[in-house]
Amino acid sequence: MLDERKLAVLRAIITDYVENSEPVGSKALVERYHLDVSPATIRNDMATLEEEGYLTQPHTSAGRIPTDKGYRLFVDRLATVKPLSPAEKRAISTFLGGAADLDDVVARTVRLLAQITQQVAIVQYPVVSTAVIRHLDVVRLHLDRALVLLVTSTGRITQAYVEIPPETRDDQVQAVAVRVASVVRNMTSTQAVRALSGLAPEPGSDAILGIVVQAVTALLGADPTTRIVVGGVQNLARFGEDFHTAMEPVLEALEEQVVLLRLLGEVRDDVTVRIGHENEHVGLQSTSVVASGYGMPDDAWATLGVVGPTRMNYPSTMASVRAVARYVGRFLAEG
Amino acid sequence: MLDERKLAVLRAIITDYVENSEPVGSKALVERYHLDVSPATIRNDMATLEEEGYLTQPHTSAGRIPTDKGYRLFVDRLATVKPLSPAEKRAISTFLGGAADLDDVVARTVRLLAQITQQVAIVQYPVVSTAVIRHLDVVRLHLDRALVLLVTSTGRITQAYVEIPPETRDDQVQAVAVRVASVVRNMTSTQAVRALSGLAPEPGSDAILGIVVQAVTALLGADPTTRIVVGGVQNLARFGEDFHTAMEPVLEALEEQVVLLRLLGEVRDDVTVRIGHENEHVGLQSTSVVASGYGMPDDAWATLGVVGPTRMNYPSTMASVRAVARYVGRFLAEG
DNA sequence: CTTGGCACTCTCCGCAGCAGAGTGCCAGCC
DNA sequence: GGCTGGCACTCTGCTGCGGAGAGTGCCAAG
Numbered sequence: 001m002l003d004e005r006k007l008a009v010l011r012a013i014i015t016d017y018v019e020n021s022e023p024v025g026s027k028a029l030v031e032r033y034h035l036d037v038s039p040a041t042i043r044n045d046m047a048t049l050e051e052e053g054y055l056t057q058p059h060t061s062a063g064r065i066p067t068d069k070g071y072r073l074f075v076d077r078l079a080t081v082k083p084l085s086p087a088e089k090r091a092i093s094t095f096l097g098g099a100a101d102l103d104d105v106v107a108r109t110v111r112l113l114a115q116i117t118q119q120v121a122i123v124q125y126p127v128v129s130t131a132v133i134r135h136l137d138v139v140r141l142h143l144d145r146a147l148v149l150l151v152t153s154t155g156r157i158t159q160a161y162v163e164i165p166p167e168t169r170d171d172q173v174q175a176v177a178v179r180v181a182s183v184v185r186n187m188t189s190t191q192a193v194r195a196l197s198g199l200a201p202e203p204g205s206d207a208i209l210g211i212v213v214q215a216v217t218a219l220l221g222a223d224p225t226t227r228i229v230v231g232g233v234q235n236l237a238r239f240g241e242d243f244h245t246a247m248e249p250v251l252e253a254l255e256e257q258v259v260l261l262r263l264l265g266e267v268r269d270d271v272t273v274r275i276g277h278e279n280e281h282v283g284l285q286s287t288s289v290v291a292s293g294y295g296m297p298d299d300a301w302a303t304l305g306v307v308g309p310t311r312m313n314y315p316s317t318m319a320s321v322r323a324v325a326r327y328v329g330r331f332l333a334e335g
Numbered sequence: 336m337l338d339e340r341k342l343a344v345l346r347a348i349i350t351d352y353v354e355n356s357e358p359v360g361s362k363a364l365v366e367r368y369h370l371d372v373s374p375a376t377i378r379n380d381m382a383t384l385e386e387e388g389y390l391t392q393p394h395t396s397a398g399r400i401p402t403d404k405g406y407r408l409f410v411d412r413l414a415t416v417k418p419l420s421p422a423e424k425r426a427i428s429t430f431l432g433g434a435a436d437l438d439d440v441v442a443r444t445v446r447l448l449a450q451i452t453q454q455v456a457i458v459q460y461p462v463v464s465t466a467v468i469r470h471l472d473v474v475r476l477h478l479d480r481a482l483v484l485l486v487t488s489t490g491r492i493t494q495a496y497v498e499i500p501p502e503t504r505d506d507q508v509q510a511v512a513v514r515v516a517s518v519v520r521n522m523t524s525t526q527a528v529r530a531l532s533g534l535a536p537e538p539g540s541d542a543i544l545g546i547v548v549q550a551v552t553a554l555l556g557a558d559p560t561t562r563i564v565v566g567g568v569q570n571l572a573r574f575g576e577d578f579h580t581a582m583e584p585v586l587e588a589l590e591e592q593v594v595l596l597r598l599l600g601e602v603r604d605d606v607t608v609r610i611g612h613e614n615e616h617v618g619l620q621s622t623s624v625v626a627s628g629y630g631m632p633d634d635a636w637a638t639l640g641v642v643g644p645t646r647m648n649y650p651s652t653m654a655s656v657r658a659v660a661r662y663v664g665r666f667l668a669e670g
Numbered sequence: 671c672t673t674g675g676c677a678c679t680c681t682c683c684g685c686a687g688c689a690g691a692g693t694g695c696c697a698g699c700c
Numbered sequence: 701g702g703c704t705g706g707c708a709c710t711c712t713g714c715t716g717c718g719g720a721g722a723g724t725g726c727c728a729a730g
Contacts (some may be wrong), residue, residue: 155480237579323564378694
């Protein structure tokens with residue numbers, strides 16, 4: 001069905017359409033991409049490609065534009081990876097170079113990704129499954145209110161506020177903190193949850209112990225992947241007139257952490273592309289998502305990516321996303 | 336110059352324009368706002384108002400639209416405050432009701448504000464100047480890396496990562512933590528900074544003590560107002576066709592914390608309105624900002640507000656911003 | 671299977687004409 | 701002096717039209 005030339009035609013059409021955002025016709029195609037056949041031949045090929053669902057026409061006797069299916073084929077089989085220029089590589093290193101802590105790394109990564117892809121960047125905080133608990137403390141804020149603090153070996157801090165009986169003495173609170181801390185120290189979260197479940201309540205500090213244990217368990221169990229940072233939203237405004245109508249649902253989707261989480265959820269380690277209607281969320285069905293895992297599996301692991309129009313430069317976007325993912329991963333491994 | 340009727344005309348024009356986003360002419364005006372004079376009279380008034388700079392015409396022989404100066408006069412002298420409906424008040428209470436901690440309060444406030452004003456909401460984290468330090472800890476993460484943790488009585492956590500000499504013993508780290516903690520506990524940040532400056536380095540733990548003191552001082556000195564949360568960006572897409580062109584710079588401005596900080600910086604306790612070109616930032620000169628302080632002066636204090644088109648419903652927006660500011664303030668005072 | 675030719679279709683653009691909305695101005699009126 | 705009705709004028713927006721241009725589909729021939 002699809003011989004070499006037809007694929008070449010599809011590739012050329014996509015390349016051209018991405019560049020000029022205009023339907024592309026047979027004549028322009030042979031001129032610009034020295035295909036050594038006549039426009040008529042190309043027309044036949046285009047007709048076939050349209051029959052198969054890879055192309056479509058905005059109206060009769062206009063040029064063709066790719067469908068989501070067309071982009072899919074392009075990404076799967078036709079795209080040649082465009083390596084990053086040395087300048088881009090340098091930019092990435094420089095950008096990440098001075099990062100101070102995890103927050104800073106993530107913040108810089110978002111900016112970087114948005115800037116080099118000129119699209120909307122989303123970066124998930126790394127989940128560190130092998131991280132161990134380094135510190136646990138209970139800070140009394142008021143008579144009846146305390147803060148439970150948990151610090152992992154990666155420097156990630158989680159906290160929970162708990163209510164305590166006002167009559168509790170400070171040293172009781174302290175004792176419980178020390179007790180629980182000694183149990184969970186240097187454990188991974190799974191180990192810690194198990195250890196805590198076996199912690200027998202002591203007479204005297206019953207209530208607080210229970211409260212703290214419960215809070216810590218909740219903290220450990222809470223999905224630590226809930227934080228996702230978005231950046232470069234202004235790039236949405238550049239996506240061309242036609243895109244403006246589809247803009248509101250996209251902005252809406254980008255504000256919903258839940259949507260973003262699901263979006264990044266199924267991404268494996270390599271670069272994943274989801275094109276138009278392949279996205280579950282209806283608001284994002286006029287966009288494509290290019291994402292990649294980063295970090296080290298079973299260690300600091302998370303996902304990052306960009307959201308852009310389906311008419312995007314896939315090779316270059318994919319290259320950028322992959323590169324950033326790798327650099328950030330390496331950076332995390334070192335720090 | 337501007338007698339009663341002229342002001343009434345201005346008010347009517349603004350009301351109408353806000354509602355219909357179309358230039359409004361003399362005839363429509365007398366019909367819709369039972370002004371008991373003829374269109375010709377209104378025309379004369381409009382001419383005067385235009386001369387004075389309160390109105391302008393998109394082109395000859397179209398209706399008039401208000402200028403920034405017109406809106407300014409409207410806001411200062413003509414707007415009657417629209418009280419919130421009971422339903423809205425209920426919505427506010429309910430929305431804030433279940434908030435767990437400070438992060439949650441801020442997150443909910445942003446959503447709430449964006450939803451009831453249908454505009455872009457920005458909320459600054461409250462600065463608690465009378466908060467005292469409840470807890471300080473140094474957690475060793477790796478051989479050469481530690482985390483300095485600071486918790487205030489409001490439950491706010493700040494942290495800094497520091498490098499420490501690898502040969503440092505754990506008990507040295509601990510000793511320094513205890514030492515510094517005992518110095519700063521229950522002090523406000525200003526007091527603490529002063530106390531720390533007088534802390535004499537001890538032989539033996541010299542290096543770490545210095546490092547920790549420096550980190551803590553930096554934490555205390557760091558402007559804690561640097562966090563601003565933005566929400567409801569999708570509402571930008573609803574602002575009408577004409578706004579689309581001005582959208583990119585607005586989105587850009589909204590991502591710059593620095594810009595937002597400056598924007599909210601000069602806001603006092605009451606509702607402040609900045610219209611169009613009154614905004615310093617060029618990207619925001621096609622928008623108006625309605626902001627208000629919230630919380631209690633000299634206690635938990637910050638600013639919140641919304642960004643929308645200059646053609647916005649000022650009375651209702653101002654009422655909403657004021658109401659949300661008050662409710663959140665009250666909520667913070669209780670919790 | 672490819673190609674040149676040809677008829678056909680559809681969009682886009684400029685133009686003209688017309689209706690409608692709105693204005694500015696003027697002369698008259700209270 | 702301020703208000704009003706009347707009137708001429710201007711500008712936009714819509715509609716219809718015709719032509720140019722781009723592009724297609726199909727067909728018959730190589």
